[in-house]
Each structure stands twice: as C-alpha cells, then as structure tokens.
Amino acid sequence: MGILNGKATVVTGGGRGIGRGHCLHLGAAGAAVVVNDVDIGEARAVVEEIAAHGGRACASDADVGSRQGAEELMALCVAAYGKIDALVNNAGIARDRSFLKMTDGEFDEVMRVHLYGTFWCSQVAVRRMQEQGTGGAIVNTTSAAHFGNFGQTNYAAAKGGIASMTYTLAIELARYGIRVNAISPLGTTRMSAAVMGDSKAPFIDPTLNGPMVAFLCSDEADYITGQIFGTGGDRIVLLEQPKYGHRMIKPGGWSLEDIREHFKNNLGNALEPIGLFKSPYPFYGGVKPPGKAERP
Numbered sequence: 042m043g044i045l046n047g048k049a050t051v052v053t054g055g056g057r058g059i060g061r062g063h064c065l066h067l068g069a070a071g072a073a074v075v076v077n078d079v080d081i082g083e084a085r086a087v088v089e090e091i092a093a094h095g096g097r098a099c100a101s102d103a104d105v106g107s108r109q110g111a112e113e114l115m116a117l118c119v120a121a122y123g124k125i126d127a128l129v130n131n132a133g134i135a136r137d138r139s140f141l142k143m144t145d146g147e148f149d150e151v152m153r154v155h156l157y158g159t160f161w162c163s164q165v166a167v168r169r170m171q172e173q174g175t176g177g178a179i180v181n182t183t184s185a186a187h188f189g190n191f192g193q194t195n196y197a198a199a200k201g202g203i204a205s206m207t208y209t210l211a212i213e214l215a216r217y218g219i220r221v222n223a224i225s226p227l228g229t230t231r232m233s234a235a236v237m238g239d240s241k242a243p244f245i246d247p248t249l250n251g252p253m254v255a256f257l258c259s260d261e262a263d264y265i266t267g268q269i270f271g272t273g274g275d276r277i278v279l280l281e282q283p284k285y286g287h288r289m290i291k292p293g294g295w296s297l298e299d300i301r302e303h304f305k306n307n308l309g310n311a312l313e314p315i316g317l318f319k320s321p322y323p324f325y326g327g328v329k330p331p332g333k334a335e336r337p
C-alpha cells in the first residue's frame with residue numbers, strides 16, 4: 042500500500058526537471074497523477090514512465106499561465122479520476138536580466154506563469170476540494186531567489202509572492218481541511234542550466250525533491266501547513282518565516298530628531314544581510330554613486 046493510494050493529484054510543469062521527479066514519486070506512492078506540461082511530448086513520456094512502474098497517470102498540455110488553462114487542467118483531473126486531492130504548483134520559466142534592462146514582457150511572462158499560475162490553479166482546485174468536502178493539499182514552489190538575487194527582479198518578486206501566498210492560503214483554507222505548503226527546491230535542470238550558464242556546479246538529481254512533495258500530499262502530513270521547506274540534494278530545511286526582529290521602543294513614539302540620535306547605535310548596528318548568499322551587510326560605508334568614496 043502506498044501512502045497516496047486512492048489520491049488524485051495534479052503536477053504543473055511535470056514533463057521535465059523537478060516536476061517530473063514529483064510525478065514519479067507521487068505515482069510510486071500510489072497516487073493517480075495528471076502530468077501537466079505545455080510540452081505535451083515530455084508530459085506523455087512521464088505518463089509512460091509512471092505506467093511502466095504500474096502507476097496511473099494521464100497527460101495535460103494546458104498552459105497554467107491562464108485561468109482557462111487552470112480550469113481545463115482541473116477539469117481533466119476530475120474527468121479522469123473523479124476528484125482532486127492534491128495540487129503541486131511547479132511549472133516555471135526564467136527570463137533573467139538586470140533590473141535596468143528588464144522589459145515589461147519579461148516581467149509579465151514570469152509573473153503570469155509563476156504567480157498568476159499558482160493563484161489560478163490553486164483557486165480552481167480549492168473550489169473543487171471545497172465542493173468535495175474532502176480537504177486536500179497544495180504544494181507550491183518558491184525559490185531562495187526570493188531573498189533577492191542579481192538579475193532576477195521578475196523571478197524573485199514572483200517567488201516572494203508565492204511564499205506570501207502560501208502563508209495566506211494556509212491561514213484561509215485550514216477551515217476546509219486544505220493544507221498549503223511550499224518547497225524551495227534544488228536540481229540540475231533545463232532552467233538551472235539557463236540561469237547558471239556554463240558554471241561547473243555539481244550535478245544535483247532533480248528527482249530528489251519528489252519524496253518530500255509526496256509526503257506533504259499525504260494524510261500523514263495533516264498537521265503541516267503554511268511551511269516552506271528547502272528540498273533537493275541531501276537536505277530538507279525548514280525555512281524561518283519572516284518576522285520582526287530587533288526593535289527600538291520609545292513610549293509615545295519616535296520623532297525624527299529621536300531617530301537621528303538613536304538609530305545608528307541601535308538598529309543601525311544590526312542591519313540584515315541582503316540576498317541569496319546572506320553575506321554580512323556590505324553597505325556600512327554608505328551606498329554611493331560611482332566615483333564617490335565610501336565612509337571609512
């Protein structure tokens with residue numbers, strides 16, 4: 042007996058890379074899987090792999106970057122398997138470019154597939170889960186890029202939006218028995234190759250994210266919601282959630298003069314590292330225009 046026997050699941054962007062791994066692990070754990078990918082040939086190949094191991098799957102070529110695509114995809118799951126128990130929002134694209142050169146088209150496209158795609162697929166699936174009265178699970182896909190990363194204004198904003206959406210949906214949907222978590226995966230894929238270029242980064246098997254996704258979709262994880270896990274390689278890491286940290290308190294509130302007097306020796310000494318790599322705060326010397334010296 043697999044822990045997902047009898048469950049109907051949908052994986053967006055399941056035709057290759059990390060999503061393919063999710064599909065294979067969901068299928069191996071007993072779930073019926075709708076393998077969605079705009080590249081239908083890739084989706085069909087994954088369906089065949091699942092079937093070859095005795096699992097149940099079907100392919101969908103819906104574009105999740107449209108409400109109509111999300112509706113088509115969930116309708117296919119209901120037509121094939123009678124219900125939707127779990128949705129894995131994984132589909133993604135990268136259109137990296139430095140901020141000043143980024144076009145509206147590059148920004149929109151990434152928002153459409155990642156942020157709107159997650160919103161549309163989740164809303165359509167949740168309406169169905171609510172009608173079923175069965176509860177359900179959603180696993181979203183964020184990225185450490187949402188901490189801030191050079192050249193990824195669009196992608197970081199979309200992935201940060203997905204993290205915030207995960208917290209919010211977890212709060213709103215618990216009353217229906219629907220859990221919403223996210224992973225921040227790792228894997229050597231077409232996307233990672235496009236983002237990292239010719240770097241000699243070691244190969245990371247993208248299917249290693251799948252077991253945690255299968256676990257999160259299962260009833261054994263019925264106490265886990267609103268959480269983000271770094272997955273992939275040899276790690277599973279619980280992401281610390283954003284929260285207020287160091288504070289200055291002054292009864293009656295802070296005047297501009299008070300702030301000028303006290304900020305530097307209080308919060309000013311504790312500024313947070315910025316970005317993916319979390320190196321110590323680099324701007325104590327001032328953020329200066331070209332040619333102007335930093336403060337010693």
Ligand SMILES: NC(=O)c1ccc[n+]([C@@H]2O[C@H](COP(=O)([O-])OP(=O)(O)OC[C@H]3O[C@@H](n4cnc5c(N)ncnc54)[C@H](O)[C@@H]3O)[C@@H](O)[C@H]2O)c1
Nearest residue numbers: 054058059079104105106131132133184227228230231232
């Ligand atoms: N590879 C990594 O190390 C890494 C790191 C952090 C986050 N991620 C995230 O993991 C997810 C999977 O990425 P990957 O590395 O496997 O990329 P990938 O390019 O190998 O696979 C993504 C799949 O999504 C499909 N897709 C794209 N747009 C779609 C759409 N509109 N509708 C349906 N399918 C669509 C693509 O055809 C492709 O098969 C993405 O959300 C990505 O942002 C990946």
